[in-house]
Amino acid sequence: xxxxxxxxxxxxxxxxxxxxxxxxxxxxxxxxxxxxxxxxxxxxxxxxxxxxxxxxxxxxxxxxxxxxxxxxxxxxxxxxxxxxxxxxxxxxxxxxxxxxxxxxxxxxxxxxxxxxxxxxxxxxxxxxxxxxxxxxxxxxxxxxxxxxxxxxxxxxxxxxxxxxxxxxxxxxxxxxxxxxxxxxxxxxxxxxxxxxxxxxxxxxxxxxxxxxxxxxxxxxxxxxxxxxxxxxxxxxxxxxxxxxxxxxxxxxxxxxxxxxxxxxxxxxxxxxxxxxxxxxxxxxxxxxxxxxxxxxxxxxxxxxxxxxxxxxxxxxxxxxxxxxxxxxxxxxxxxxxxxxxxxxxxxxxxxxxxxxxxxxxxxxxxxxxxxxxxxxxxxxxxxxxxxxxx
Numbered sequence: 001x002x003x004x005x006x007x008x009x010x011x012x013x014x015x016x017x018x019x020x021x022x023x024x025x026x027x028x029x030x031x032x033x034x035x036x037x038x039x040x041x042x043x044x045x046x047x048x049x050x051x052x053x054x055x056x057x058x059x060x061x062x063x064x065x066x067x068x069x070x071x072x073x074x075x076x077x078x079x080x081x082x083x084x085x086x087x088x089x090x091x092x093x094x095x096x097x098x099x100x101x102x103x104x105x106x107x108x109x110x111x112x113x114x115x116x117x118x119x120x121x122x123x124x125x126x127x128x129x130x131x132x133x134x135x136x137x138x139x140x141x142x143x144x145x146x147x148x149x150x151x152x153x154x155x156x157x158x159x160x161x162x163x164x165x166x167x168x169x170x171x172x173x174x175x176x177x178x179x180x181x182x183x184x185x186x187x188x189x190x191x192x193x194x195x196x197x198x199x200x201x202x203x204x205x206x207x208x209x210x211x212x213x214x215x216x217x218x219x220x221x222x223x224x225x226x227x228x229x230x231x232x233x234x235x236x237x238x239x240x241x242x243x244x245x246x247x248x249x250x251x252x253x254x255x256x257x258x259x260x261x262x263x264x265x266x267x268x269x270x271x272x273x274x275x276x277x278x279x280x281x282x283x284x285x286x287x288x289x290x291x292x293x294x295x296x297x298x299x300x301x302x303x304x305x306x307x308x309x310x311x312x313x314x315x316x317x318x319x320x321x322x323x324x325x326x327x328x329x330x331x332x333x334x335x336x337x338x339x340x341x342x343x344x345x346x347x348x349x350x351x352x353x354x355x356x357x358x359x360x361x362x363x364x365x366x367x368x369x370x371x372x373x374x375x376x377x378x379x380x381x382x383x384x385x386x387x388x389x390x
Contacts, residue, residue, distance in 0.1 A: 016047035016100045019125055021115050022108040023086045025072075026052040032271065032300060033133060033166075033187055034108050040374040042068040049102070051094055051115075053086055071098065084152075087114035095122065104129055104381050110136050110149060113156030127385055130160035132170060133187075138293025154178070162384055164377055167298040167319040181384065185377045187300040188370040189307045197278035197308035198362065204235040205348050208281035208310070210274055211301050213244030216294060218287040218315065218335065220246075223253050225340040226262055232345045236262060238285075241277050243268040278308035282354070283347060286314040289335060294318060302329075307365035311357030313343050327364040330357050 018041050026034060041048045047067045054072035073093040075086045090112075105125035107113040116128045137150040157163050158178040164185050165171035171182045209219050222238055229236050240250070240263065247265065254263045266277065278284075284305025288294040295318035302323055305312050312330035314320040321332045331347065333339035347354050 016049060017041070017103045018046055018048045019102040019105045019119070020048065020050045020108065021090060021105060021112040022050075022052045023075075023083055023090065023111045023115075024052065024109070025054050026050060026070075027054070027072075034131075036188070036190075036370045037106070037131070037374055037377075038068070040371060041378070044378070049098065049100070051090055051098075053090065083111040084114055087111040088118070091115045091118040094119070095124070101125070103127065103385070106131055107156070107160075108133075110153045110156055113160065114152070117156070117159050127161045127381060128159065129381060130157055130163045132157065132163050132165040132174060133298075134166075135170065135173070135293055135296040138291060138296070161388075162380060164380070167296065168322065169318055170296045170298070173296065183377070183380045185373050186298050186368065187303060188368045188373045189300075189303045189365060191307055191365065191369045193272065194275050194278065194304055194307035194365075197275040197310075199279060201279050203280040204237055205233050206237050206239055206281040207283045207285050207313075207344060208239040208241065208278060208305075209285040209301075210241040210277070210304065211299075213240070213242050213246040213250065215246050215249070216289050216291050217246075218289045219250060219285070220253055221287045221335060221337065221340055222285055222344075223250065223257065223259065223263060225337045225344070226259055227257060228337070228341045229345055230262065232341075233348060236348075238263045239277055239281060240265045241267075241269055241274065274304065275308060278305070278310065281308075281310060283330075283344060284308075284310040284312045286312055286320050287333075287335065287340065288315050288317045288320060290315070290317050294320075303365055303368045306361035307368070309358045309362050311347055311354060311361060313340065313347070327360055328357065329361045329364050 020038055038048060038050055049069045049071060051071045053075045073090055075089055102125045104127040105116040105119055106129045107116040108131050113130050116125060119125045120128050136153050137146045140146040140149055154177045157174050161180060163174050163179045163182045165174055165182055166186050168184055171184045174182050207222055211217065213219060219240060226238060250265060254260060286299055286302055298319045302312060302320065306329055312324055314324050314330065314332050315335050316332050324330050324332050331343045333343050
């Protein structure tokens with residue numbers, strides 16, 4: 001396929017490389033993976049357009065390389081069932097304001113898949129790729145919304161030319177749902193950034209959690225275990241890096257257990273600041289509760305802990321358990337205070353065990369560099385297109 005040079009001529013005969021679509025405001029909401037994907041595509045010399053929903057009109061923004069554009073189209077905050085309307089609106093807005101055709105459209109989420117299908121039917125994209133990062137129905141407790149999202153997600157995946165799942169369990173589910181072609185590209189890490197945390201700063205025995213604070217992530221389990229741990233390791237502390245709706249409950253729990261000297265809730269920090277905190281820690285925490293969402297999740301924090309040389313304590317939930325057991329980067333436990341106390345204390349007091357897990361973590365993380373992972377994804381897209389040329 002002949003690749004045309006990217007320019008600002010809006011003739012329908014001009015083809016760009018990638019169109020990335022989300023019904024969320026990518027400047028405020030989305031997690032690290034989409035941003036790393038966009039950065040990788042643009043830095044590889046591809047022409048990239050990012051289309052997203054915004055609460056105000058941002059217009060067209062381009063970076064200095066001239067091959068990356070952000071198109072933010074206004075759409076009010078909505079009740080979740082109105083999300084399909086946003087997907088249709090993004091399609092119409094793009095149809096009338098952007099005249100390019102694209103080699104591939106990458107949908108970040110269910111309703112963006114809706115948009116990609118419309119664009120493919122109108123000839124604006126050649127290949128529809130579904131970026132499958134979560135089991136989305138697992139986010140919803142309302143049975144009606146849950147069912148609608150489940151059916152829509154399965155439909156979007158069946159229609160996709162290529163589904164890119166973040167984990168083996170998620171990929172297995174998608175194959176059962178009728179996905180045409182599925183590859184696994186897990187979440188990754190900026191190796192050079194997080195390697196810095198392997199040089200430890202002086203600190204007391206420390207466990208650390210990095211991420212969103214929600215009840216389902218089980219950050220309260222280590223807090224509840226601390227009184228028993230303190231009896232064996234008096235100066236232990238728990239660093240919590242992040243924010244979210246569960247923060248107030250954690251703060252209340254810390255006060256009730258009189259752990260203000262042992263638990264430090266730092267709040268949200270920039271991604272570049274995270275390694276500085278990891279360099280003051282000994283064990284990474286991933287004690288997720290067993291929900292449908294978490295069973296299929298591939299937690300980014302696991303790879304970041306590992307890149308920083310930290311052993312991990314995780315619960316027996318989905319991909320978390322598979323990763324820890326397969327690569328021997330830590331220990332898996334039931335969601336139990338007693339098991340957490342035993343696992344953490346043993347890991348801190350047994351230096352040989354801690355060193356073994358730490359060394360395995362460093363080796364494990366090397367194959368999870370974002371650039372290596374996205375190279376696999378783009379190679380799969382190119383392979384599909386070469387096999388279906390003409």
